[in-house]
Amino acid sequence: MDRRKFIKRAGAVAGATIAAPYILPTGRLFAASGGGGQLASHVVFVLFAGGVRQQESVLQRYLDDSQGEPYAGNIMYNMLNGAPPTQKIVYGTGLGGINPIPAVLGQTLQQQGTLFPEMRAVSTGHYGGLNSLLQGDTAATQGLNQKPLGPTIFEYLRRHAGTPASKVWFVGNTIGNSVPLLNYSEHPDYGVTYGANFFAPNITFGPLGDEYLANAKVYHPQDQLAPMYEMKYFLDNSFENQGRVLPALGNTEEEKQDIKAFMKEMFNKTQNGTIAHPPVADSGDLRTVGYACELLKWFKPTLTVVNLSAVDGCHSNFTGYLASLHRADHAVGHLWDFIQTQVPEMAGDTVIIAAPECGRNDEPNAIRDANDWYAYDHSDQNSLRVFGMMAGPTVPSNLIVGSENNPVGRVTDMVLTIAEVLGIKSEVINAGQIYPTSSSLFDQM
Amino acid sequence: MSMRISNSTIRTGATACAVVLAILFLLPSCRKDRIYEVEPLPVLPPSPNKDKEKTNEQYAAILHANLFQTALSANELFELGQCIESIGDKELAREVIISNFMNEPDVIIPSDSVMRADIDAFVNATYERFLVREPTEAERTWFRNYIEADPNVSAELVYFSFALSNEYLFY
Numbered sequence: 173m174d175r176r177k178f179i180k181r182a183g184a185v186a187g188a189t190i191a192a193p194y195i196l197p198t199g200r201l202f203a204a205s206g207g208g209g210q211l212a213s214h215v216v217f218v219l220f221a222g223g224v225r226q227q228e229s230v231l232q233r234y235l236d237d238s239q240g241e242p243y244a245g246n247i248m249y250n251m252l253n254g255a256p257p258t259q260k261i262v263y264g265t266g267l268g269g270i271n272p273i274p275a276v277l278g279q280t281l282q283q284q285g286t287l288f289p290e291m292r293a294v295s296t297g298h299y300g301g302l303n304s305l306l307q308g309d310t311a312a313t314q315g316l317n318q319k320p321l322g323p324t325i326f327e328y329l330r331r332h333a334g335t336p337a338s339k340v341w342f343v344g345n346t347i348g349n350s351v352p353l354l355n356y357s358e359h360p361d362y363g364v365t366y367g368a369n370f371f372a373p374n375i376t377f378g379p380l381g382d383e384y385l386a387n388a389k390v391y392h393p394q395d396q397l398a399p400m401y402e403m404k405y406f407l408d409n410s411f412e413n414q415g416r417v418l419p420a421l422g423n424t425e426e427e428k429q430d431i432k433a434f435m436k437e438m439f440n441k442t443q444n445g446t447i448a449h450p451p452v453a454d455s456g457d458l459r460t461v462g463y464a465c466e467l468l469k470w471f472k473p474t475l476t477v478v479n480l481s482a483v484d485g486c487h488s489n490f491t492g493y494l495a496s497l498h499r500a501d502h503a504v505g506h507l508w509d510f511i512q513t514q515v516p517e518m519a520g521d522t523v524i525i526a527a528p529e530c531g532r533n534d535e536p537n538a539i540r541d542a543n544d545w546y547a548y549d550h551s552d553q554n555s556l557r558v559f560g561m562m563a564g565p566t567v568p569s570n571l572i573v574g575s576e577n578n579p580v581g582r583v584t585d586m587v588l589t590i591a592e593v594l595g596i597k598s599e600v601i602n603a604g605q606i607y608p609t610s611s612s613l614f615d616q617m
Numbered sequence: 618m619s620m621r622i623s624n625s626t627i628r629t630g631a632t633a634c635a636v637v638l639a640i641l642f643l644l645p646s647c648r649k650d651r652i653y654e655v656e657p658l659p660v661l662p663p664s665p666n667k668d669k670e671k672t673n674e675q676y677a678a679i680l681h682a683n684l685f686q687t688a689l690s691a692n693e694l695f696e697l698g699q700c701i702e703s704i705g706d707k708e709l710a711r712e713v714i715i716s717n718f719m720n721e722p723d724v725i726i727p728s729d730s731v732m733r734a735d736i737d738a739f740v741n742a743t744y745e746r747f748l749v750r751e752p753t754e755a756e757r758t759w760f761r762n763y764i765e766a767d768p769n770v771s772a773e774l775v776y777f778s779f780a781l782s783n784e785y786l787f788y
Contacts, residue, residue: 371704388716
């Protein structure tokens with residue numbers, strides 16, 4: 173090889189070495205930038221909250237459309253405009269729930285953003301509904317105890333925007349009902365490598381976590397962890413795992429250290445009672461949101477999805493359902509308030525989106541609770557009626573799109589809406605995995 | 618009644634006997650010689666057939682047995698499984714659980730002086746304890762060199778790396 177050729181080749185190799193680490197798995201050289209189509213740097217998506225009837229939420233009919241008692245009113249006054257009920261108060265705190273929880277937000281989310289009061293769900297079940305919210309597809313063939321079949325918004329974001337694992341979070345309120353399965357799909361083009369980090373804080377930082385996780389030994393990153401990982405990698409290279417994909421989310425060693433430090437901090441804060449819980453934190457959903465707030469403050473994630481589900485108690489207890497719905501609203505209000513007041517990096521640069529995975533029946537079942545009120549399951553046409561709302565920068569304020577007789581939007585539109593906010597809308601569409609008629613809610617205003 | 622046996626009858630009988638004896642004598646010599654060959658066998662890595670992934674509970678149970686030489690109760694196993702389930706990054710969950718176990722006073726790990734006194738024996742024993750096999754010569758050599766070269770490498774860290782290895786997740 174002559175000198176000129178050698179210099180040419182050496183230059184090419186050096187260039188490739190510098191550029192290669194920045195080429196995304198999609199083949200793009202650069203991730204979608206904030207200056208392009210991105211509307212905000214952060215999205216918080218609340219899966220609200222376990223099967224919500226339109227009648228008691230956006231329609232604000234309280235007992236008027238369910239129990240034959242003429243008492244209407246708004247029990248979600250952090251999210252929705254409207255006066256609360258004045259009689260038969262059972263959803264608050266104290267004996268009999270007679271003390272409504274004071275509003276957290278000075279201005280409702282409806283005033284701050286856009287409300288889609290009549291949307292359509294595609295499943296009357298929880299898991300199918302959650303999958304449709306996260307996959308942007310009907311998830312019609314989705315098994316109950318099965319990872320999502322189609323890619324989730326977590327995977328779209330990580331693959332197409334190159335977002336690090338520690339910037340994409342799914343916070344579950346339980347490890348039951350297949351909730352922990354939702355952080356990534358089994359789709360061959362996406363999957364675990366692009367999955368979201370997940371915590372179920374009531375377990376991870378609850379009594380069980382305290383017993384088995386809280387006492388973790390702290391190792392020195394360079395002197396101890398570095399050789400430990402080196403030995404592990406040697407062992408991994410020696411092991412031929414015969415084509416099995418090992419479930420690894422792709423957190424780097426630094427990200428793992430950061431997550432472990434966060435866990436340590438959470439155990440300390442839990443012990444000291446200083447978790448950023450909402451003013452009232454008497455339910456699993458509310459405590460979950462408290463930990464979600466801590467997570468937002470620590471990681472400033474690009475995408476955070478929070479699952480709430482206590483409302484599902486409506487299968488057997490309508491009074492409890494009202495209380496849970498009131499608390500879910502309290503949780504969302506606290507979450508939004510916390511972002512705006514406690515996380516300066518996210519304040520003014522975050523879009524919050526909330527939508528139920530499914531509605532609830534028009535007709536009650538035969539179960540009556542302590543107040544002699546009927547309970548409701550979710551299986552009929554009314555269970556496909558849901559609402560959606562969002563607020564944040566570039567979201568029109570005080571706007572209502574659609575009405576009870578004019579449904580606008582489907583739950584499958586949420587993926588594209590989030591994708592549009594985060595600047596990967598065209599990549600998600602081009603992937604060809606979402607429901608064919610899905611469109612961003614921004615395109616339906 | 619007297620019986621007479623003729624000469625020809627005796628001759629015929631003797632001939633038949635001779636034929637039978639000849640056949641019996643010659644039969645074994647008609648067998649084919651055995652041919653011994655070498656059956657081709659695929660060359661496998663040192664950890665073949667470990668293709669079943671352990672469940673969270675299996676992992677926790679075996680890890681506890683390896684580190685403490687005692688079994689966990691069914692209740693503890695269930696609870697540990699729930700803790701792993703509550704964390705999305707399973708590798709991170711396993712790291713945290715191992716770190717917790719390492720902080721327990723009754724964890725059974727050889728001292729560093731014992732490890733360094735006979736590194737080969739330590740490496741052999743560690744492979745057998747965690748991976749249920751002997752190391753290859755290359756593996757043993759790599760670990761010997763690595764432990765000798767780095768004074769920070771303790772028996773605890775070696776155990777940690779084995780408990781976190783991919784091979785340890787399979788059986």
